[in-house]
Amino acid sequence: MKTVLWLAMAAGLLTQPVLNVRAEENGDFNYFEEEAKLLIVTQHEQTPEQAPAIVSVVTRHDIEAYGARDLADILRLVPGFEFGVDVYSEAGPAFRGIWVQEGKMLLMINGLMQNELGFGNFSFFGSIPASMIEKVEIIRGPGSAVYGGFAEATVINVITHQPENLNGMRLYGDLSAVSRYGNISYGSQTENLRAAAHIGQGETLLSRRDYADFFGNRLKLDRNTAYRRWQHIITEASAKDLTIRYQRTSFTFGAQDTFTTIQPAVNGINLEQTNNYNDVTHLDYHAKVSDNLAINPLFEYTRNNTWNFNYPASIDGFLEGSGAMLWRYRGEIVAVYATPWSAEMRLGGGYIQDGVKNVASDGTPGLQLSADPSDRSDHKRTSSNFGLFQYLQQLGPVGVTAGGRYEDTSFGSAFAPRAGLTYVHEAFNAKLLYGRAFRIPLPWQAYSRVLTYNGDLKPEIANTTEMEVGYKFTPQLKGKLNAFFININKPIVYLGATNEYVNLGQVISKGIEAELRLNYTSYGGFANFSYTAPGHSTSPGFVTPSKNRFLATPPVKIAFGTYYRTGHLEFAPSATYLDRRAGQSQLSANDPAGPLGTTDYKAIILTDMNIIARDVLKDLDVHLTGHNIFNARYTLIQPYYGGHAPMPAQDREITLGFILHL
Amino acid sequence: MKQRAAFALILIFYLLTGLTGRAQEVVAVLSSDSQYYLEALRGFQDAWGQSIPSFNMRIETPVITEKTKLVVAFGGKANTLRYPAKTLVVSCMTSAEGGNRYLYISMAPSPGQVFSKLKLLQPSLKRLAIFWASDSMADYIRQMRQASFSNNIELVEIKLENSDTVPDQLRNIQSRVDAIFLPPDPLLVNISNFATIKDFSSANHIPFYAPTEGLVEKGATASVASSFSEMGRSAALAARELLKGLPQTTTLVYPDKVRIAINLTAARNSTLKVTPELIHEADKVFP
Numbered sequence: 001m002k003t004v005l006w007l008a009m010a011a012g013l014l015t016q017p018v019l020n021v022r023a024e025e026n027g028d029f030n031y032f033e034e035e036a037k038l039l040i041v042t043q044h045e046q047t048p049e050q051a052p053a054i055v056s057v058v059t060r061h062d063i064e065a066y067g068a069r070d071l072a073d074i075l076r077l078v079p080g081f082e083f084g085v086d087v088y089s090e091a092g093p094a095f096r097g098i099w100v101q102e103g104k105m106l107l108m109i110n111g112l113m114q115n116e117l118g119f120g121n122f123s124f125f126g127s128i129p130a131s132m133i134e135k136v137e138i139i140r141g142p143g144s145a146v147y148g149g150f151a152e153a154t155v156i157n158v159i160t161h162q163p164e165n166l167n168g169m170r171l172y173g174d175l176s177a178v179s180r181y182g183n184i185s186y187g188s189q190t191e192n193l194r195a196a197a198h199i200g201q202g203e204t205l206l207s208r209r210d211y212a213d214f215f216g217n218r219l220k221l222d223r224n225t226a227y228r229r230w231q232h233i234i235t236e237a238s239a240k241d242l243t244i245r246y247q248r249t250s251f252t253f254g255a256q257d258t259f260t261t262i263q264p265a266v267n268g269i270n271l272e273q274t275n276n277y278n279d280v281t282h283l284d285y286h287a288k289v290s291d292n293l294a295i296n297p298l299f300e301y302t303r304n305n306t307w308n309f310n311y312p313a314s315i316d317g318f319l320e321g322s323g324a325m326l327w328r329y330r331g332e333i334v335a336v337y338a339t340p341w342s343a344e345m346r347l348g349g350g351y352i353q354d355g356v357k358n359v360a361s362d363g364t365p366g367l368q369l370s371a372d373p374s375d376r377s378d379h380k381r382t383s384s385n386f387g388l389f390q391y392l393q394q395l396g397p398v399g400v401t402a403g404g405r406y407e408d409t410s411f412g413s414a415f416a417p418r419a420g421l422t423y424v425h426e427a428f429n430a431k432l433l434y435g436r437a438f439r440i441p442l443p444w445q446a447y448s449r450v451l452t453y454n455g456d457l458k459p460e461i462a463n464t465t466e467m468e469v470g471y472k473f474t475p476q477l478k479g480k481l482n483a484f485f486i487n488i489n490k491p492i493v494y495l496g497a498t499n500e501y502v503n504l505g506q507v508i509s510k511g512i513e514a515e516l517r518l519n520y521t522s523y524g525g526f527a528n529f530s531y532t533a534p535g536h537s538t539s540p541g542f543v544t545p546s547k548n549r550f551l552a553t554p555p556v557k558i559a560f561g562t563y564y565r566t567g568h569l570e571f572a573p574s575a576t577y578l579d580r581r582a583g584q585s586q587l588s589a590n591d592p593a594g595p596l597g598t599t600d601y602k603a604i605i606l607t608d609m610n611i612i613a614r615d616v617l618k619d620l621d622v623h624l625t626g627h628n629i630f631n632a633r634y635t636l637i638q639p640y641y642g643g644h645a646p647m648p649a650q651d652r653e654i655t656l657g658f659i660l661h662l
Numbered sequence: 663m664k665q666r667a668a669f670a671l672i673l674i675f676y677l678l679t680g681l682t683g684r685a686q687e688v689v690a691v692l693s694s695d696s697q698y699y700l701e702a703l704r705g706f707q708d709a710w711g712q713s714i715p716s717f718n719m720r721i722e723t724p725v726i727t728e729k730t731k732l733v734v735a736f737g738g739k740a741n742t743l744r745y746p747a748k749t750l751v752v753s754c755m756t757s758a759e760g761g762n763r764y765l766y767i768s769m770a771p772s773p774g775q776v777f778s779k780l781k782l783l784q785p786s787l788k789r790l791a792i793f794w795a796s797d798s799m800a801d802y803i804r805q806m807r808q809a810s811f812s813n814n815i816e817l818v819e820i821k822l823e824n825s826d827t828v829p830d831q832l833r834n835i836q837s838r839v840d841a842i843f844l845p846p847d848p849l850l851v852n853i854s855n856f857a858t859i860k861d862f863s864s865a866n867h868i869p870f871y872a873p874t875e876g877l878v879e880k881g882a883t884a885s886v887a888s889s890f891s892e893m894g895r896s897a898a899l900a901a902r903e904l905l906k907g908l909p910q911t912t913t914l915v916y917p918d919k920v921r922i923a924i925n926l927t928a929a930r931n932s933t934l935k936v937t938p939e940l941i942h943e944a945d946k947v948f949p
Contacts, residue, residue, distance in 0.1 A: 028876035031698050035738045035756065035848035048824050057823065061830035164819040191808050475854030521829040521862050565833070615837055
């Protein structure tokens with residue numbers, strides 16, 4: 001009875017309005033921590049550990065500290081990325097061993113697509129100078145469920161300096177023996193308006209070494225034969241909930257094609273000059289209907305080209321020159337609803353129209369619309385209707401994501417579901433992710449007269465499974481380890497034998513990536529490791545005959561860097577180790593009907609050193625950067641058996657640069 | 663026998679007082695028994711003129727009936743509870759948003775008051791860095807921006823995608839700002855960020871303004887903030903008006919009184935000039 005009474009009295013005490021005060025040593029922090037947990041659940045504000053994707057964010061500090069020249073330098077320090085070369089000596093990215101040029105990687109600037117709409121390419125090395133970049137957000141995995149289009153293997157979003165970061169003008173300049181780049185950024189934020197503009201241009205030289213093709217030709221690379229020129233105008237303005245963006249970028253490069261031989265010299269210059277431009281106009285509106293519901297419509301118009309051969313007449317220039325123009329209209333509307341049970345739902349849909357216009361230099365239509373060679377036109381449109389959904393909920397330490405995107409296109413339908421489970425408990429986090437992605441064929445690939453007509457092209461499908469574990473050893477030191485398995489079925493590939501794009505074969509990539517990052521205000525650094533191997537079912541065209549390595553990319557890549565800041569000075573050495581790589585052998589290139597054969601290229605280390613002096617004069621920062629300071633003989637290798645010999649690139653370069661804040 | 667009778671009487675007393683408490687028209691719901699919620703509750707009761715029944719969500723589930731006319735919710739957990747449709751709700755000490763029927767007592771002081779006090783503390787202030795991370799702070803940051811224009815102070819806004827980028831952002835603003843202001847953003851205020859910003863401000867001799875007096879005691883240079891008690895008092899005034907049926911022109915209420923706290927050690931290591939007048943102006947001074 002006594003016990004019962006004591007219990008009852010205790011119950012009575014608990015109903016009292018008088019509450020006990022707990023001893024709270026870190027009371028203020030505890031209070032904010034509790035509120036943060038709630039915000040994350042109710043407002044869906046995610047930490048990187050809770051995001052249902054494997055994400056890398058390269059910040060302005062890392063870009064500046066390690067002295068990146070352009071986007072290629074930035075990506076090299078991220079797990080999984082390396083580069084290769086393709087026709088016309090175009091440098092493109094490989095990710096996790098897979099050649100993601102030709103539409104398997106979505107590249108955006110401030111959320112606007114930069115891939116050209118002929119093949120889905122974007123040319124690297126000398127493009128997107130680092131001076132215009134505030135940060136780079138990278139989804140190291142599929143993004144089709146959200147982005148559709150080219151987001152099959154990875155998504156890269158380059159964010160330029162934002163109005164609130166600029167709050168005035170910034171001038172950038174970089175000068176070396178082989179490069180000169182300049183950029184002016186202006187940003188302003190007033191009570192009702194945010195606006196920013198960036199204008200810049202520059203030029204670099206791919207290499208000064210000799211380029212020797214597989215057929216006995218040799219060419220000294222110089223400013224006339226291996227230049228890369230870049231120009232950009234990036235603008236954006238927001239008033240209330242309306243945002244307008246306009247971007248124009250242009251990349252011109254002189255290079256050599258190698259289907260048969262080096263381009264015959266014209267006026268003593270061995271050169272094909274290629275130009276890519278990209279024009280995008282974008283409008284979006286954020287309509288907050290209620291506290292729980294927002295509707296976001298957007299409209300976008302993109303116009304660009306494949307390769308515009310300015311000089312001299314190319315082997316394909318008759319049909320693929322200034323008369324070719326590609327465009328895309330995209331309209332989309334997405335509703336975001338915060339449910340009463342603390343989940344977030346997204347539901348949306350839209351319409352995409354891709355178009356191509358092509359007139360040959362003799363005035364004849366440049367497109368073939370059916371197997372009948374006389375069925376020609378100078379324009380063609382294809383379209384896609386799509387719907388997307390996503391459900392996201394945080395249940396205590398566990399985050400659940402389910403979603404997908406369905407597209408009904410002129411080339412057939414495709415469905416990209418995704419599912420993710422995340423778990424965060426104190427310093428530990430884990431992710432288990434599955435995503436199916438697709439890449440829709442482009443009208444140029446099916447109908448251009450440069451190629452053989454193929455009206456049977458279908459979307460290619462990639463299935464990706466990923467797992468990540470992470471641990472914060474201290475608030476400043478954290479590590480991550482992830483494993484992946486990617487299976488691309490019937491990729492859209494170019495078949496040289498018939499000069500057409502077809503759905504053929506399979507690409508399987510599997511591997512692990514690890515990252516360690518230390519970040520204090522005065523010192524820190526990173527180290528990361530990537531290992532990639534092809535699956536045995538991978539088609540022979542992308543791998544060594546033994547199928548133990550992908551062509552062009554190293555099976556192992558290790559990158560590391562440190563920074564130390566003292567007073568006005570910051571020192572940041574960094575290095576990237578590239579394991580031995582394989583490329584098509586000269587013998588194999590000269591005997592296309594014979595067995596496939598490869599040559600090994602020895603492992604190299606690219607070592608950089610950057611010194612920054614801040615405020616040497618009022619608002620003036622100066623940096624001195626050495627890239628590839630030991631002059632390792634880096635080459636770009638073709639990632640398939642295409643007959644392009646390795647292209648020298650990125651010799652030692654010492655750059656002096658400045659940033660002036662006005 | 664006497665002992666049993668005493669236990670029975672005590673039991674009846676407590677149960678009765680507890681139950682009668684629940685029958686009140688105004689009740690408080692506290693997210694936990696944190697001292698901060700209790701301080702705010704005391705402020706509420708002082709201004710209300712009498713104590714009101716309260717629920718501590720750490721140990722009990724609030725019972726809110728149709729008879730409850732008004733709930734004062736302290737903290738995000740209490741704020742997100744589903745209350746009867748007819749019940750008026752005043753939310754205190756939270757960043758999480760709710761339905762239209764809520765009236766919020768801001769944890770942050772009004773931007774106008776913040777700048778006015780900052781000018782008092784640091785007359786030479788020209789460029790102020792403000793860090794924030796939670797989208798729920800966006801409206802407050804917008805108001806700070808507006809107030810900065812009229813106070814002729816350039817506001818350097820730093821929206822963090824995640825906490826890990828605090829060191830990066832601090833490096834970016836080195837020697838470009840005169841002070842750092844940390845609003846009460848739950849996604850931003852934690853031990854690690856606080857230590858990083860405190861060390862940075864100390865190394866660069868610039869004042870670090872924290873969102874609570876407790877953080878000034880822990881080493882921030884100063885704070886311009888409302889006390890939890892004042893938030894509770896403001897909630898009481900707002901609740902009284904709500905119950906009278908007075909029309910509300912806004913769903914957000916800033917506490918009237920703003921306090922200044924100064925940490926003398928940190929202040930002397932910064933460009934802040936600690937004058938006797940300033941100490942006199944301060945509501946709380948830590949050695």
